[in-house]
Amino acid sequence: MRKISKIYVHHSALPRDKSLSEIRKLHLARGFEDVGYHFIIDSKGEILQGRSVEETGAHVKRDNIESIGICVCGNFEEEQPLPSQLEALEKLISSLYKRFGKLQVLGHRDYSESDTLCPGRYLYQLLPELRSKIKVSQNSVEKR
Numbered sequence: 001m002r003k004i005s006k007i008y009v010h011h012s013a014l015p016r017d018k019s020l021s022e023i024r025k026l027h028l029a030r031g032f033e034d035v036g037y038h039f040i041i042d043s044k045g046e047i048l049q050g051r052s053v054e055e056t057g058a059h060v061k062r063d064n065i066e067s068i069g070i071c072v073c074g075n076f077e078e079e080q081p082l083p084s085q086l087e088a089l090e091k092l093i094s095s096l097y098k099r100f101g102k103l104q105v106l107g108h109r110d111y112s113e114s115d116t117l118c119p120g121r122y123l124y125q126l127l128p129e130l131r132s133k134i135k136v137s138q139n140s141v142e143k144r
């Protein structure tokens with residue numbers, strides 16, 4: 001298993017109802033082997049599996065090695081994420097903490113070499129609250 005130290009949160013920058021199949025198509029067209037994200041949260045708050053977490057993703061240029069990519073469907077420069085999407089994101093990150101221990105939770109734009117608005121201002125501004133909400137239960141952390 002590769003070492004995982006952080007999570008990057010993304011938006012699709014597409015209309016909210018465009019989900020995994022459209023994102024996969026775009027990524028294949030860019031020459032990726034499969035969708036670059038590990039998880040996709042759709043407009044209903046469903047968590048869809050993209051690439052396996054055991055595989056390196058393709059979501060933050062030059063910072064994919066130790067990271068997991070989660071994409072929330074929508075363009076959050078222009079609209080607010082839905083409560084169901086935020087709940088799903090919180091649930092997903094909690095489950096990743098249980099599996100990998102506490103991880104850094106970043107927005108794509110936090111990576112210094114990124115020139116992007118991703119995950120959009122409305123989602124980005126919610127990340128501090130999200131980080132503080134997610135509890136780390138040390139007992140449940142599996143050591144790997």
Ligand SMILES: [Zn+2]
Binds near residue numbers: 011108
């Ligand atoms: Zn991104």
